[in-house]
Amino acid sequence: MVTATFRFYEELNDFLAPSLRRHEFSCACARAATAKHMIEALGVPHTEVELILVNGESVGFDHLLAEGDRVAVYPKFESVDIQPLLRVRAAPLRVTRFIADAHLGGLAQLLRLAGFDTLYDNGFPDDEIEALAASENRIVLTRDRELLKRRTITHGCYVRALKPKDQLREVFDRLDLAASARPFRLCLTCNAPLRRIAKNEVGERAPPGVLARHTQFVTCDVCRRVFWEGTHWQRMRALMDSVTHPSAHSGLTAD
The missing domain is CATH 3.40.50 (Rossmann fold)
Incomplete structure (x- = not known):
């Protein structure tokens, strides 16, 4: 066994036992234990970790811990530039899915x-x-x-x-x-792309009153639902604006 000292920062403390939060603590580690093994043994999922420093130097998940190591574990950084340091993942995902x-x-x-x-x-x-x-x-x-x-x-x-x-x-x-964010591009039910549809193609898929009040429609080719800018759209538009910005793209959803 070897003994290392750990310190977890910011929201990573939420995963720790209460007695271990927001301060340094010593922990016995099996010989040949990696940083990833010990971090997860203490309760922190590796996907929540962005940076590991051992004795002040950035390391990857596969770093083998040694007697007396001091391990600092950080979540995603919001405002600190850590570009010169070694992130624990090779690269970010190119497309957010x-x-x-x-x-x-x-x-x-x-x-x-x-x-x-x-x-x-x-x-x-x-x-x-x-x-x-x-x-x-x-x-x-x-x-x-x-x-x-x-x-x-x-x-x-x-x-x-x-x-x-x-x-x-x-x-x-x-x-x-x-x-x-690109709001109102996907079907909420099917996750499939929405496409515009002419009013005369809507048929019985929308109530007569909706056809009388609205001119623009989109549809999902999987579930064949039709969407338009009704009162529900206005509420969803306000939600999207609150998480993006006031100039977010306009679009359509179901009433």
Whole structure:
């Protein structure tokens, strides 16, 4: 066994036992234990970690811990430039795509509303979430920290908020999504692209009163639902503006 000293910063403390939060503490480690092994043994999913310093030098997850090492573990940085240091992932994902677990159906719909490709099925087992995240380069969204500890999940986000709108704001803030949002581009139900449809093609898929009041429509080619700018759209528009900016793209959704 070797003994190392650990210090976790900011929101990473939420995952620790209360007695270990926001201060240095010593911990016995198995010989040949890696930084990743010990960080997760203490309760912190590796997907929540952005930077590890051992004795003041940045290291990767595979760094072997030695007697007397001092380990500092940091989450995503909001304002500090760490470009010269070694991030624990080789590169960010080029396209922001998500997969949400069974507890985050409301969040999945709101991310689709914001234009982010988000897979969701409340029947997805953890093994399938892990496989899809790896094969399709998706960020895993979950309230299950054990899921984020799975080896092949490289990008993930532990969602702390309980209500979907609060969860949306949390994910937008943590992952800096505002500039990437393209609201009202995807079907909330199917995650498929929406396309414009002529009024005379809508037929019986919208109530007669809607056809009388509105001229612009879009449809999903998977579920064939038709969407228009009704009162529900106005509420969703206000939500999108609150997480992006006042000049966010306008669009359509169902009434």
